[in-house]
Amino acid sequence: MRLGEYxxxxxxxxxxxxxxxxxxGEDDNGPNAGDNxxxxxxxxxxxxxxxxxxxxxxEQKSGILRDKISSFxxxxxxxxxxxxxxxxFEARIAWQYCSPYQFGPAEESGLVSNLNIFxxxxxxxxxxxxxxxxxxxxxxxxxxxxxxxxxxxxxxKDVTSGxxxxxxxxxxxRATYLQNVAELIIxxxxxxxxxWSPDGGxxxxxxxxxxxxxxxxxxxxxxxxxxxxxxxxxxxxDAKIGIPAGIRSLGITIPEATxxxxxxxxxxxxxxxxxxxxxxxxxxxxxxxxxxxxxxxLKARKAATTSGSELPLDEAINAxxxxxxxxxxxxxxxxxxxxRTDNSRVQQVFAQMQQLAVLLKTDMASxxxxxxxxxxxxxx
Amino acid sequence: MKPWVGNIxxxxxxxxxxxxxxxxxxxxxxxxxxRFMLKGWVAExxxxxxxxxxxxxxxxxxxxxxxxxxxxxxxxxxxxxxVMVGWRYRLAAALFFLSFTYIELIDKTxxxxxxxxxxxxxxxxxxxxxxxxxxVDAWRKPSSTKLIVPVWSVNxxxxxxxxxxxxxxxxxxxxxxxxxxxxxxxxxxAKSHLPLIGPLLEEEWVAYAMxxxxxxxxxxxxxxxxxxxxxxxxxFFVIFFHALTALLFPAIGMFPFIMILSTLIFFPPAFHExxxxxxSRIFRIKWPSEGSERQDNYRLAPVYKWFMVxxxxxxxxxPWRYLLYPAPLFWRxxxxxxxxxxxxxxxxxxxxxxxxxxxxxxMGQIANHDYLTPQQEKMxxxxxxxxxxxxxxLAVELKNxxxxxPEIRAESWVTLNGRRSRPFVDPTVNLVHQQESFLPKTWIxxxx
Numbered sequence: 024m025r026l027g028e029y030x031x032x033x034x035x036x037x038x039x040x041x042x043x044x045x046x047x048g049e050d051d052n053g054p055n056a057g058d059n060x061x062x063x064x065x066x067x068x069x070x071x072x073x074x075x076x077x078x079x080x081x082e083q084k085s086g087i088l089r090d091k092i093s094s095f096x097x098x099x100x101x102x103x104x105x106x107x108x109x110x111x112f113e114a115r116i117a118w119q120y121c122s123p124y125q126f127g128p129a130e131e132s133g134l135v136s137n138l139n140i141f142x143x144x145x146x147x148x149x150x151x152x153x154x155x156x157x158x159x160x161x162x163x164x165x166x167x168x169x170x171x172x173x174x175x176x177x178x179x180k181d182v183t184s185g186x187x188x189x190x191x192x193x194x195x196x197r198a199t200y201l202q203n204v205a206e207l208i209i210x211x212x213x214x215x216x217x218x219w220s221p222d223g224g225x226x227x228x229x230x231x232x233x234x235x236x237x238x239x240x241x242x243x244x245x246x247x248x249x250x251x252x253x254x255x256x257x258x259x260x261d262a263k264i265g266i267p268a269g270i271r272s273l274g275i276t277i278p279e280a281t282x283x284x285x286x287x288x289x290x291x292x293x294x295x296x297x298x299x300x301x302x303x304x305x306x307x308x309x310x311x312x313x314x315x316x317x318x319x320x321l322k323a324r325k326a327a328t329t330s331g332s333e334l335p336l337d338e339a340i341n342a343x344x345x346x347x348x349x350x351x352x353x354x355x356x357x358x359x360x361x362x363r364t365d366n367s368r369v370q371q372v373f374a375q376m377q378q379l380a381v382l383l384k385t386d387m388a389s390x391x392x393x394x395x396x397x398x399x400x401x402x403x
Numbered sequence: 404m405k406p407w408v409g410n411i412x413x414x415x416x417x418x419x420x421x422x423x424x425x426x427x428x429x430x431x432x433x434x435x436x437x438r439f440m441l442k443g444w445v446a447e448x449x450x451x452x453x454x455x456x457x458x459x460x461x462x463x464x465x466x467x468x469x470x471x472x473x474x475x476x477x478x479x480x481x482x483x484x485x486v487m488v489g490w491r492y493r494l495a496a497a498l499f500f501l502s503f504t505y506i507e508l509i510d511k512t513x514x515x516x517x518x519x520x521x522x523x524x525x526x527x528x529x530x531x532x533x534x535x536x537x538x539v540d541a542w543r544k545p546s547s548t549k550l551i552v553p554v555w556s557v558n559x560x561x562x563x564x565x566x567x568x569x570x571x572x573x574x575x576x577x578x579x580x581x582x583x584x585x586x587x588x589x590x591x592x593a594k595s596h597l598p599l600i601g602p603l604l605e606e607e608w609v610a611y612a613m614x615x616x617x618x619x620x621x622x623x624x625x626x627x628x629x630x631x632x633x634x635x636x637x638x639f640f641v642i643f644f645h646a647l648t649a650l651l652f653p654a655i656g657m658f659p660f661i662m663i664l665s666t667l668i669f670f671p672p673a674f675h676e677x678x679x680x681x682x683s684r685i686f687r688i689k690w691p692s693e694g695s696e697r698q699d700n701y702r703l704a705p706v707y708k709w710f711m712v713x714x715x716x717x718x719x720x721x722p723w724r725y726l727l728y729p730a731p732l733f734w735r736x737x738x739x740x741x742x743x744x745x746x747x748x749x750x751x752x753x754x755x756x757x758x759x760x761x762x763x764x765x766m767g768q769i770a771n772h773d774y775l776t777p778q779q780e781k782m783x784x785x786x787x788x789x790x791x792x793x794x795x796x797l798a799v800e801l802k803n804x805x806x807x808x809p810e811i812r813a814e815s816w817v818t819l820n821g822r823r824s825r826p827f828v829d830p831t832v833n834l835v836h837q838q839e840s841f842l843p844k845t846w847i848x849x850x851x
Contacts, residue, residue: 059595059602059605060605063596233596236596237594238593239654265768269767271767271768271770273758273765274765274766275765275767326821333823336823381753381824384751385751385784385816385817386818388751389749389751389818390589391593392590394654395751
């Protein structure tokens with residue numbers, strides 16, 4: 024029956040008809056009827072097999088990064104520089120798998136602000152180093168710290184590795200700054216991991232507790248769905264692709280705003296990031312072991328099939344993830360060069376991400392009964 | 404004129420029901436206002452937003468700056484308490500109505516049917532002699548006391564409640580609600596973690612039973628409340644129904660409690676007199692008897708009579724205005740508000756605004772969150788009139804940034820009651836050149 028086909032004149036007739044439908048309906052539904060979804064099991068799997076390992080990995084890789092940077096500072100030479108760069112890359116990949124989970128401890132610790140605000144403000148970094156007095160904890164320094172700042176310091180702009188190494192030799196405060204930024208990264212990453220860990224703050228326990236079940240604003244599901252959407256829109260679609268491609272600036276491209284502008288591996292980071300969201304959707308661990316995911320949740324809710332040709336929602340979202348990954352595969356590193364030479368293909372990636380955002384934010388959230396609102400309010 | 408009509412206009416009834424209603428209404432409004440302020444919503448909804456979405460025809464209503472909005476909320480609080488205790492009752496009721504309605508007119512993002520209900524009831528209360536007994540006014544000036552009031556005052560309140568319920572029931576008589584059990588089939592399983600009833604909520608038949616039960620409740624409860632023999636059972640259902648909705652949908656806030664207490668008006672005067680007597684005994688207050696100030700035989704001045712008739716007709720017609728627009732109502736939302744459509748659909752959307760500057764050929768998209776609060780973003784995405792308002796706001800904003808004649812188009816996707824999301828408005832239409840009016844919007848795409 025279509026919307027709007029009212030029969031207001033005959034409520035009683037409709038009521039009787041409906042009772043018949045209701046009583047028949049139970050038999051027709053077959054094996055799916057009353058197919059209860061184990062929401063607690065879903066949260067336990069996502070929490071303990073995806074989120075906690077992701078933060079554990081981030082802490083570990085950030086620790087290695089700090090150590091490699093210390094070694095580089097102790098003996099600034101080509102080999103230690105390369106090791107520091109490798110450690111930076113690995114820590115950044117680890118971050119991509121944490122990025123969907125910016126709620127709870129991550130939000131409280133300001134994880135994104137301390138780790139992954141980009142592009143870094145070169146002149147601010149140089150000014151800080153020059154002055155020697157700076158507080159990396161301030162909001163004003165958000166774009167002078169984190170991975171992007173480390174990248175700028177380790178790679179430099181239009182300089183050789185030798186010149187980078189020489190720069191540290193010439194300017195001792197430069198090494199101190201590098202060290203301070205790396206220390207802040209590991210400190211924040213460790214704080215968040217400890218907060219989640221069952222041996223530490225055990226936010227995992229809170230995340231999977233009975234009191235946090237359901238789909239309301241304060242529930243774990245509500246937080247997770249809202250956080251993944253917010254992060255996907257702003258940190259993935261906009262920051263990694265849309266802003267550099269000029270989508271938010273009337274077509275004036277900003278190639279320098281790409282995530283790894285100096286290192287040139289922006290696309291690897293983007294691919295890992297989208298992969299993180301896809302794995303979360305499918306309930307897959309980093310190693311690809313499948314558990315309860317949003318796809319199973321949507322199946323249990325028999326989400327949305329209206330016309331016959333349409334894929335069920337879980338398959339449609341999965342296909343859209345592949346479309347996004349496919350379109351990223353078709354563009355080439357370095358991303359800033361791609362934007363300068365053939366931006367239309369980057370804009371296509373944005374369009375595919377937009378379509379994915381629609382499915383995640385409207386269809387999926389709606390089918391699960393999650394209200395998308397980063398704001399508390401009455402409704403009716 | 405037929406005798407019963409005369410009775411509606413000039414009949415008499417003890418004042419007690421009106422007094423209890425006044426106390427309950429004023430008290431609940433005070434609690435609601437305090438709750439609203441404590442939650443920080445004054446700043447969040449009326450001070451911080453960069454853009455507001457006034458109703459068509461009320462574009463001149465603007466929020467006051469900063470502390471000014473707190474003053475308005477303070478006025479709402481003070482006047483609701485004045486209504487409750489009956490101090491300068493009529494002035495208080497008028498000021499309450501004006502300040503409360505002013506707030507509601509600022510931004511349709513925050514529109515709720517129960518706020519509309521509060522505006523209407525407080526408007527009616529301005530004209531009612533509800534402060535003539537059991538009030539500061541009567542205590543200060545015993546001669547003003549009235550123990551008998553015109554029956555139209557109580558009946559008008561009953562009518563207003565009947566309108567809320569019956570139209571809410573009629574709104575549920577649609578295919579999605581009755582035949583698909585939508586949106587309850589989405590909303591109820593989301594509550595399956597609740598103790599005791601939780602597991603049941605995942606059963607499909609429960610969604611159907613509650614859809615039909617809810618529709619029947621809304622349609623018929625008033626008639627059972629009106630009948631003295633069924634009233635006690637009916638009131639039990641009122642409590643049960645609203646308590647259930649409060650439990651299942653905590654986001655509806657104060658509404659269930661307002662309805663539970665407001666429907667007490669259906670009880671006979673003796674019940675209310677009993678309540679008032681008990682309170683008087685506890686506080687050892689002795690109220691003056693009928694005052695000397697007898698002004699009339701409770702006959703209604705013609706101007707009031709016509710005003711009442713107009714109000715009633717308007718109430719009965721407003722919810723039907725959607726019939727003047729193309730279907731489907733839930734998709735297009737033309738004539739959706741002010742019609743007691745409460746908790747009726749699961750609708751979510753996503754809208755991006757594309758900007759084109761013909762002078763330079765430059766194109767881009769707006770980051771909605773640069774301008775809108777999360778709540779506004781959500782509402783804009785599914786409501787065509789708000790899409791248009793925001794596009795017009797953006798046009799001004801972009802002109803201020805130096806664009807001479809920006810074109811703004813909306814690309815939007817909306818999902819309704821579990822259907823797959825589909826394009827909502829025509830992405831080729833330059834919204835800058837579309838004007839808001841009461842005419843149907845030609846640029847809304849078909850629902851299927």
